Amino acid sequence: MPKKGTKSTKGTDDEPQQQQNKLPDHLELQRTRVICKAGAPTHTEGFQYSGAYAAMGVDTSVSVDKFCMNFKVEVKRLTEDDMEFDMIGVDASIANAFRRILIAEVPTMAIEKVFMVDNTSVIADEVLSHRLGLIPLDADPRLFDYMSENDVPNERNTIVYKLHVSCQKGSPRLTVKSGQLEWLPEGSQLNMAAPAQSGNKQKTYTSFSQSQKDISKESLGVKFKDITIARLGPGQAIELEAHAVKGIGKVHAKWSPVATAWYKMLPEVVLLKEIKDDDAEKLVKKCPVNVFDIEDLGNGEKRAVVTKPRSCTLCRECVMGPSEEQVRLTRVRDHFIFTIESTGALPPEVLFTEAVKILEEKCERVISELS
Amino acid sequence: MEHGSVTDSTASSFSIMEEDHTLANSVRFVLNQDPRVAFCGYSIPHPADNKVNIRVQTTGDSAKDVLKDSLQDLMVMCQHVRGTFDTAVSDFRQNKTAEGMDIDLNKKK
Numbered sequence: 001m002p003k004k005g006t007k008s009t010k011g012t013d014d015e016p017q018q019q020q021n022k023l024p025d026h027l028e029l030q031r032t033r034v035i036c037k038a039g040a041p042t043h044t045e046g047f048q049y050s051g052a053y054a055a056m057g058v059d060t061s062v063s064v065d066k067f068c069m070n071f072k073v074e075v076k077r078l079t080e081d082d083m084e085f086d087m088i089g090v091d092a093s094i095a096n097a098f099r100r101i102l103i104a105e106v107p108t109m110a111i112e113k114v115f116m117v118d119n120t121s122v123i124a125d126e127v128l129s130h131r132l133g134l135i136p137l138d139a140d141p142r143l144f145d146y147m148s149e150n151d152v153p154n155e156r157n158t159i160v161y162k163l164h165v166s167c168q169k170g171s172p173r174l175t176v177k178s179g180q181l182e183w184l185p186e187g188s189q190l191n192m193a194a195p196a197q198s199g200n201k202q203k204t205y206t207s208f209s210q211s212q213k214d215i216s217k218e219s220l221g222v223k224f225k226d227i228t229i230a231r232l233g234p235g236q237a238i239e240l241e242a243h244a245v246k247g248i249g250k251v252h253a254k255w256s257p258v259a260t261a262w263y264k265m266l267p268e269v270v271l272l273k274e275i276k277d278d279d280a281e282k283l284v285k286k287c288p289v290n291v292f293d294i295e296d297l298g299n300g301e302k303r304a305v306v307t308k309p310r311s312c313t314l315c316r317e318c319v320m321g322p323s324e325e326q327v328r329l330t331r332v333r334d335h336f337i338f339t340i341e342s343t344g345a346l347p348p349e350v351l352f353t354e355a356v357k358i359l360e361e362k363c364e365r366v367i368s369e370l371s
Numbered sequence: 372m373e374h375g376s377v378t379d380s381t382a383s384s385f386s387i388m389e390e391d392h393t394l395a396n397s398v399r400f401v402l403n404q405d406p407r408v409a410f411c412g413y414s415i416p417h418p419a420d421n422k423v424n425i426r427v428q429t430t431g432d433s434a435k436d437v438l439k440d441s442l443q444d445l446m447v448m449c450q451h452v453r454g455t456f457d458t459a460v461s462d463f464r465q466n467k468t469a470e471g472m473d474i475d476l477n478k479k480k
């Protein structure tokens with residue numbers, strides 16, 4: 001890393017004649033690429049300080065305007081529950097913030113409390129409860145509030161599910177699937193205490209003042225109906241009520257809205273010289289994911305070309321051995337291939353916008369605290 | 372929240388509760404782009420503590436104002452990211468319906 005003090009040496013005359021605002025090629029390469037050699041990658045660490053090249057009269061800082069001009073997003077794949085897009089012109093620190101927020105701080109609903117009425121199955125109560133917690137629910141968390149310690153469970157912060165299954169004596173073993181969890185839009189059906197003398201309505205574990213059907217147009221079931229929860233032998237039964245609340249992945253992974261969210265830097269494969277005939281064939285064979293292809297030059301000559309750099313896994317097979325000098329492998333430092341796999345509560349594109357909003361909220365919070 | 376010397380407002384450490392690398396690293400990036408910043412860095416004193424310390428030293432302006440400006444910049448960047456992302460998604464959807472089929476050029480593997 002260059003010392004910051006070099007800033008003041010701007011304009012000394014032993015510098016080679018520099019074009020304004022352009023670094024010499026080798027420095028530009030170091031600045032914008034991670035270079036992958038056969039041994040180990042080099043220049044992995046970016047230059048954080050915007051004045052790092054100020055001595056050469058080059059301003060590499062990223063002002064907001066510059067950022068807004070250069071930032072690009074290209075969606076490559078978008079399905080109901082996963083997406084891949086390119087995020088171009090952004091620093092790793094910000095891309096990483098989005099990734100971290102996606103995994104740990106975008107809220108979802110998950111089962112948090114389980115009221116066990118009966119469980120004679122072989123699976124222990126706590127294990128069963130844990131399994132229930134991990135089931136992805138098809139409920140939009142934006143419709144709900146967080147439940148804090150002193151809150152009473154109501155229709156705005158709790159979703160109630162019931163599970164009542166039993167396996168008759170003499171029948172074969174039964175598999176309990178997540179689809180058998182039944183959503184109770186009117187709230188809990190379990191009474192808190194033994195029936196009172198008077199004919200009053202019993203107090204249950206939730207106090208819903210309206211049906212959840214009025215809050216959510218869609219039914220708040222489970223996302224996947226075929227997840228095995230338990231297996232019951234003849235004569236065994238499970239009866240329980242499960243309460244789902246809103247939470248974030250930081251507290252428990254069951255609230256994480258993504259199966260994974262990850263990014264990688266765009267691989268760049270450059271042929272440093274013309275590779276022909278046999279060497280070309282060899283090179284094409286070396287790559288396990290077929291990044292290279294052969295181009296026919298006519299008159300019996302063949303040449304290797306890079307056709308699919310995007311699928312390069314940077315296994316570095318092509319730079320091993322004698323071909324080391326032929327191929328240059330780099331990664332583009334500010335080009336991220338971002339992938340989001342949603343667990344189902346929200347579609348991936350919504351998850352990403354939510355994540356960005358959360359980062360904004362964080363900034364806002366700190367600004368107001370500083371004021 | 373703010374520990375700095377009383378006499379010198381150009382250098383301060385800010386201790387932010389309930390935050391981690393997510394915010395601190397992004398803010399450090401934005402701070403580093405600001406020509407008024409002479410030095411900045413952050414640390415999490417202990418992984419069990421839910422807080423992060425951000426150090427800002429400036430060339431003359433108040434460190435607090437510079438940090439605030441950086442946070443403001445980060446917010447503007449986020450808004451831009453959100454806008455760009457939304458347009459990209461709707462463009463993608465439109466193209467897809469125009470093509471009428473699911474061509475996945477960049478599918479890996």
Ligand code: SF4
Binds near residue numbers: 286287292311
């Ligand atoms: S690094 Fe591996 S995957 Fe990438 S081009 Fe070379 S051989 Fe192919």
